[in-house]
Ligand code: NIG
């Protein structure tokens with residue numbers, strides 16, 4: 001990419017403390033695909049003559065968004081679960097939970113799974129997402145998990161979206177292991193996780209610690225194995241009930257703990273200073289009508305950073321809209337607009353270890369989203385279908 005000067009634009013991101021940085025009249029200089037200056041026009045150095053100017057007519061530039069928790073790759077739907085929960089039980093639909101999706105995904109060809117995932121990624125890319133975390137967890141066998149992670153790897157770069165892969169073998173107990181969760185976890189720790197890690201398919205490891213998932217006792221060896229293999233961990237915890245999952249995950253240095261509807265006071269205290277990020281998934285909370293909410297005020301008091309993600313999946317969070325998730329984090333959970341905006345940019349990137357994304361800091365990738373809004377809070381306080389242009393696409397168009 002040639003050196004660029006973006007002019008006549010507003011800029012917005014959050015700083016490392018989570019404070020909004022909003023520059024109504026800014027410029028951005030880009031060289032070698034990196035940000036070399038982003039700030040007020042009045043403070044900008046003169047760009048050397050070799051920069052090509054792109055005039056943005058007052059549009060808003062933000063870092064591209066980061067969706068740090070998705071189950072992007074699956075087939076089928078979970079209408080049965082939804083209708084049964086809404087008292088509309090219908091015999092024509094199964095009531096199958098995660099295993100229903102495992103079966104539908106296993107039956108689908110790799111081509112079909114990939115096509116479905118691309119459609120979901122299209123929607124994300126159109127709405128400003130530049131990086132997405134993709135979990136396995138609908139395979140639950142060596143071959144099944146490998147197939148999902150291979151598809152995820154193959155999708156990286158599609159529509160300019162970077163994919164980070166997460167191994168979620170400990171998502172549900174396959175039927176053949178009913179009553180023997182320890183034996184299934186042993187299969188994962190002895191074989192599935194190390195093999196897929198050696199194949200370069202795993203960036204991170206996740207698990208589901210919950211009364212409806214695995215107990216923390218059963219999961220401990222799984223997280224220990226991830227640590228031995230040098231893989232960062234994150235965990236679904238305290239979604240449907242308390243299960244001391246957050247405490248365990250924090251002990252293993254988790255990059256993130258996700259859901260947190262039933263997060264305990266002990267876990268809150270333990271997370272303080274641990275660097276673990278709280279990932280909030282308000283669409284899943286809404287879709288499942290959960291009776292408890294994450295302790296947002298407690299997270300603030302303990303200075304635990306909050307990210308916000310879609311949790312895109314057919315069972316608990318059928319949406320690809322990160323902006324909707326951000327909106328719901330404000331309207332349902334009481335996040336402040338700057339927390340919601342930071343939650344889908346800087347904090348989400350941090351939770352994935354993507355050190356050069358999520359803000360307009362000098363040196364970061366110039367993966368920018370360009371919006372037709374007057375103020376960044378419009379992105380998180382409305383639910384209009386907001387299309388963004390990505391800098392790379394804009395440059396391609398100009399280059400013709
Ligand atoms: O993040 N809680 C476990 N996993 C998913 C649900 C996946 C599913 O229901 O298919 C979640 O909510």
Ligand code: FE
Pocket residue numbers: 069070071236311313
């Ligand atoms: Fe999830």
